[in-house]
Amino acid sequence: MIALGKTSISTKAILISIAIATGGLSTAATAEPVSKSQLALNGYWRGVVTQRGPGAGPPGAGPPQGGGRPGGPGVPDGRGPPVDTFSGIAAPLLKPEGAAFRNKYRAAEAAGEQQRTPNNLCLPSAVPGTGVPGGPAYGIEILLEANQVTFLYEENRTARFVYMGKDHPADPGKTWLGHSVGHWEGETLVIDTLGFNDVNLLTEGMPMSHQMHVVQRLRMVGDHLEDKATFDDPGMFTAPFTVTYLFERSAPFQEYICAENNNEGGVPTASGQPTPSELPRTTK
Amino acid sequence: MNPISSLSKPQVRGRSLTLCVAILLTTAGSAFAQTSPVKPGVADPAAFSGVWVTTSQSMALVPADGKPLPFTTSGKALYQGNVSGLKNGKITDDAVHLCLPEGMPRAMTSPYPMQIISTPDQFTFFHESNRAFRMVRLADKHADTDVWDPSYMGEGIAKWQGDTLVIDSTNFKSDRIYLDATGLPASDQLHLVERIRTLDGGARLEDRITIEDPAVFSRAWTAVRVFERRNDIQVKTDWVCGEKHRDLTALKTGASK
Numbered sequence: 255m256i257a258l259g260k261t262s263i264s265t266k267a268i269l270i271s272i273a274i275a276t277g278g279l280s281t282a283a284t285a286e287p288v289s290k291s292q293l294a295l296n297g298y299w300r301g302v303v304t305q306r307g308p309g310a311g312p313p314g315a316g317p318p319q320g321g322g323r324p325g326g327p328g329v330p331d332g333r334g335p336p337v338d339t340f341s342g343i344a345a346p347l348l349k350p351e352g353a354a355f356r357n358k359y360r361a362a363e364a365a366g367e368q369q370r371t372p373n374n375l376c377l378p379s380a381v382p383g384t385g386v387p388g389g390p391a392y393g394i395e396i397l398l399e400a401n402q403v404t405f406l407y408e409e410n411r412t413a414r415f416v417y418m419g420k421d422h423p424a425d426p427g428k429t430w431l432g433h434s435v436g437h438w439e440g441e442t443l444v445i446d447t448l449g450f451n452d453v454n455l456l457t458e459g460m461p462m463s464h465q466m467h468v469v470q471r472l473r474m475v476g477d478h479l480e481d482k483a484t485f486d487d488p489g490m491f492t493a494p495f496t497v498t499y500l501f502e503r504s505a506p507f508q509e510y511i512c513a514e515n516n517n518e519g520g521v522p523t524a525s526g527q528p529t530p531s532e533l534p535r536t537t538k
Numbered sequence: 539m540n541p542i543s544s545l546s547k548p549q550v551r552g553r554s555l556t557l558c559v560a561i562l563l564t565t566a567g568s569a570f571a572q573t574s575p576v577k578p579g580v581a582d583p584a585a586f587s588g589v590w591v592t593t594s595q596s597m598a599l600v601p602a603d604g605k606p607l608p609f610t611t612s613g614k615a616l617y618q619g620n621v622s623g624l625k626n627g628k629i630t631d632d633a634v635h636l637c638l639p640e641g642m643p644r645a646m647t648s649p650y651p652m653q654i655i656s657t658p659d660q661f662t663f664f665h666e667s668n669r670a671f672r673m674v675r676l677a678d679k680h681a682d683t684d685v686w687d688p689s690y691m692g693e694g695i696a697k698w699q700g701d702t703l704v705i706d707s708t709n710f711k712s713d714r715i716y717l718d719a720t721g722l723p724a725s726d727q728l729h730l731v732e733r734i735r736t737l738d739g740g741a742r743l744e745d746r747i748t749i750e751d752p753a754v755f756s757r758a759w760t761a762v763r764v765f766e767r768r769n770d771i772q773v774k775t776d777w778v779c780g781e782k783h784r785d786l787t788a789l790k791t792g793a794s795k
Contacts (some may be wrong), residue, residue, distance in 0.1 A: 293658075397655050
């Protein structure tokens with residue numbers, strides 16, 4: 255390194271070196287600098303209620319969100335917000351097949367029936383996943399490294415890896431969490447996710463398809479973390495839509511193990527975990 | 539020592555690069571790692587970051603000194619009961635059958651990959667198996683057990699001793715875990731001290747796990763687990779019990795995915 259003898263060394267060069275030493279990153283040159291204000295994203299966060307997306311149901315509509323899980327947040331005291339405000343996602347944008355799924359879900363929910371959803375069967379949540387503002391008081395933790403940003407989710411003890419400076423593979427496959435790549439645009443962390451499977455839900459009762467493509471823009475706004483997420487899923491929605499989530503700093507979250515409570519209607523499942531084929535399909 | 543020249547050789551590893559990074563980090567005060575001026579045996583958090591796979595063929599924890607497991611009388615009875623129960627099916631291995639976390643130290647014996655994530659005040663161990671993870675804070679004091687519940691992974695705090703990260707873990711959900719897949723029992727007195735360091739210029743990682751549990755063992759004993767760095771693979775984050783998992787044979791032969 256030519257600059258070794260100088261007092262000011264570019265951060266970028268340093269991070270490239272780190273990437274080589276720690277990850278053998280083949281595209282090391284794309285590792286972006288991480289400034290002090292970018293590093294502020296590191297840490298524990300919890301969602302705060304801010305705004306609802308366009309077309310969301312009226313405030314107070316629907317029963318509390320709790321995923322139907324015994325002891326789940328929102329259930330015991332009924333303080334949890336309605337599903338529509340939980341997600342902030344505009345149900346009217348759903349295509350007919352998605353609307354049919356959602357109506358069926360809402361009807362069953364209103365009837366107090368146990369819902370078989372990925373989330374309450376302890377399966378990994380999709381993006382935006384658990385911990386979105388206005389939802390249950392579950393926490394997330396963001397860990398910034400030069401070549402990877404990691405999201406840890408308290409709920410269902412799930413993690414999401416965002417590969418920095420990388421492209422999606424030609425075939426991202428179909429996975430519960432999708433495949434995420436990211437890069438910095440100034441102080442904003444931009445995350446691009448696709449490759450979801452066909453059985454996960456966007457949020458409880460809100461279907462999504464394999465065509466879902468999410469672009470998140472995360473940045474600090476004052477003391478808060480802003481996550482502006484644009485969802486584009488021509489398989490399930492009639493148009494792309496954007497939801498802005500806000501998070502506030504939080505104490506560390508503890509070890510929440512969904513599988514300890516893994517049951518359906520109070521009856522433990524034989525295998526402990528259903529296979530995806532046991533789940534209601536979100537697409538035809 | 540010229541990192542620029544090694545840009546064309548992304549797989550290059552070694553002490554020289556590690557040292558170089560440490561110098562750069564120190565010079566720039568990067569928040570990724572607070573390192574002292576470079577000396578052999580000095581802490582280098584970035585060296586831990588990445589994907590690791592066990593080099594051991596066995597999932598059993600055994601004393602590194604070659605001596606028999608130092609059971610107490612009741613500890614031995616508990617273990618024999620677990621071994622026979624797991625064999626004849628009277629005991630269910632919940633970690634396997636109910637998707638419950640394997641817990642510590644068993645998570646460190648998994649044949650599936652793990653990834654260590656290094657951030658300024660924390661080391662995070664993410665295990666592909668059952669997507670278990672533990673956050674280990676760089677801290678002097680354990681969390682208050684009045685507010686921090688027992689957990690499968692325990693509550694780990696870490697400090698540096700030279701180039702070795704020493705993790706002290708307590709407060710386990712001991713009635714729910716075995717120390718390893720053979721059914722080594724744990725009590726609420728379980729206390730782990732891990733000494734983790736890199737070997738061979740960062741190509742390997744050693745975890746010396748000292749297990750102390752007076753209800754089960756007559757003295758503390760130490761097991762050693764060694765991992766090799768695997769830059770060629772990515773740890774999968776969406777492990778689901780009942781779904782098809784990674785082909786471990788491919789992992790051992792060095793094939794990616």
